[in-house]
Amino acid sequence: MENGSQHPGRRVVVTGATGNVGTSVVRALAEDPGIGSVLGLARREPALEIPGVEWGTVDLSRAESEDQLAGLLHGADAVVHLAWRFQPTHDPVVTWQSNVLGSQRVFEATARSGVPVLVHASSVGAYSPGPKDEPGVDEEWPTHGWPDAAYCREKAYVERVLDTFELTHPQIRVVRMRPGFLFKETAAPEQRRIFAGRYAPGPLLRPDLLPFVPDIQGLRFQVLHTDDAANAYRLAVLRDVHGPFNLAADPVIDAPRLAELLDARIIRIPRALVHTALTAAWKAHAVPASPHLFDAVLRLPVLNSSRARDVLGWRPAHTAEDALNSFLRGVRAGAGEKTAPLAGRKIR
Structure with missing residues (x-):
């Protein structure tokens, strides 16, 4: 039974509340009867109205944000970072400055404000290179990331920060979520901009226009699916659990599954050729995704999510293919939400 039924009216503060994961998490929390109120924090206040959710602004890259955070977290029962x-x-x-130093400020403000629960968004990207075969690695696999990729390097470093934080603040229940890639329809424009660039033509991502x-x-x-990840965060807030949790849905995605999903044929391409092309495009500022991240993705281990099922009581409601189809629908339609990160735009 969820502890939320024993402690009604919990107040939860969510940082990064206007992005892909944040918008799903604040909705999942606000809809739970065990949650009394939700404060969503972001660098820019959204024009999004969600019943039970208040909004606030904070820039975690600024040193003075820790004092601001301490005030915002006062009286909270949990922080979801x-x-x-x-x-x-x-x-x-x-x-x-935003990701590592900003996370440190959130953690310290959590301790200063006496918040008893901290749920942190780590990632599969925090893991060291590992096996690609099932059943996958569990939460004991090393979290040293792929050092060339800033995203992985920062996620791994924050894991070390949390190691020290837990030793220093044993009274705080700390949970770390390590999901795979997270997709939903309304986040597709943001993800297209992050990885392919602002001017990538979304409508071209149609099966009939992707021959291979x-x-x-x-x-x-x-x-x-992002909504499934959000449910795991909700459970982590309400249930007396701690430690890391891998989150992923079946099946594992590879070239044959992508080809089946897109009704396209498969063509073998040397990794070095793709790396060289991506490096040239990135150096020319033609694409925002770095070749280092591409290298990291090819080395990420397959995750075993048994602990999330057995300890957290979590089950994904969507398959991996459902999540990818949601992403493709969103890219083609230009779907989005009334937040700066998720602002949609139809490109004709």
């Missing part, structure tokens, strides 16, 4: 900047990939100092799928060595990954 989701805020994360993916760009600019050409200036890792900017992302480090590249089969690249190591291209085997896991995805999850």
Whole structure:
């Protein structure tokens, strides 16, 4: 039974509340009768109205944000830390200030404000390279990331920060979520901009216009519908659990499954060729996704999510294929939400 039924009216603060994961998490929390109120924090206040959700602004990259956070977290029963900047990939100092130093400020403000629960958004990207075969790695697999990729390097570093935080603040229940790739329809425009660039023509992502799928060595990954990940965060807030949880849906995605999904044929492409092309495009600022992240993706291990099922009581409601189809629908339609990160735009 969820502890929320014993402690009605819990107040939860969510950082990064206007992004892909944040918008799903605040909705999941606000709809739960065990949650009394939700405060969503972001750098920019959205024009989004969700019953039971209040909005506030804070820039975690600024040193003074810790004092501001301490005030905002006062009286909270749990903090869900989701805020994360993916760009600019050409200036890792900017992302480090927001992601690593910003996370440290959230953690310290949580302790200063006496909040008893901290749920942090880690990632499959925090894991060291590992096996691509099922049943996958469990939560004991090393979390040293792929050092060339800023995203993985930062996720892994924050894991070390949390190690120290837990030792220093044993009274705080800390949960770390390590999901695979997260997709939903209304987040598709944001993800297209993050990985392919602002001017990538979304409507071209139609099966009839994608005649082949590249089969690249190591291209085997896991995805999850964002709403399913949000449910795991909700459970982590309400249930007396701690530690890391892998989150992924079946099946594992590879070239044959992508080809079946897109009704396209498979063409084997050397990894080095793709890396060289992506490096040239990234250096020319033609695409925002760095070749280092591409290298990391090809090395990510397959996750075993048994602990989330057995300890958290979590089950995904969508398959991995459902999540990918949601993403494709959103890219083609230009879907979005009334937040700065998720603003949709139809490109004709």
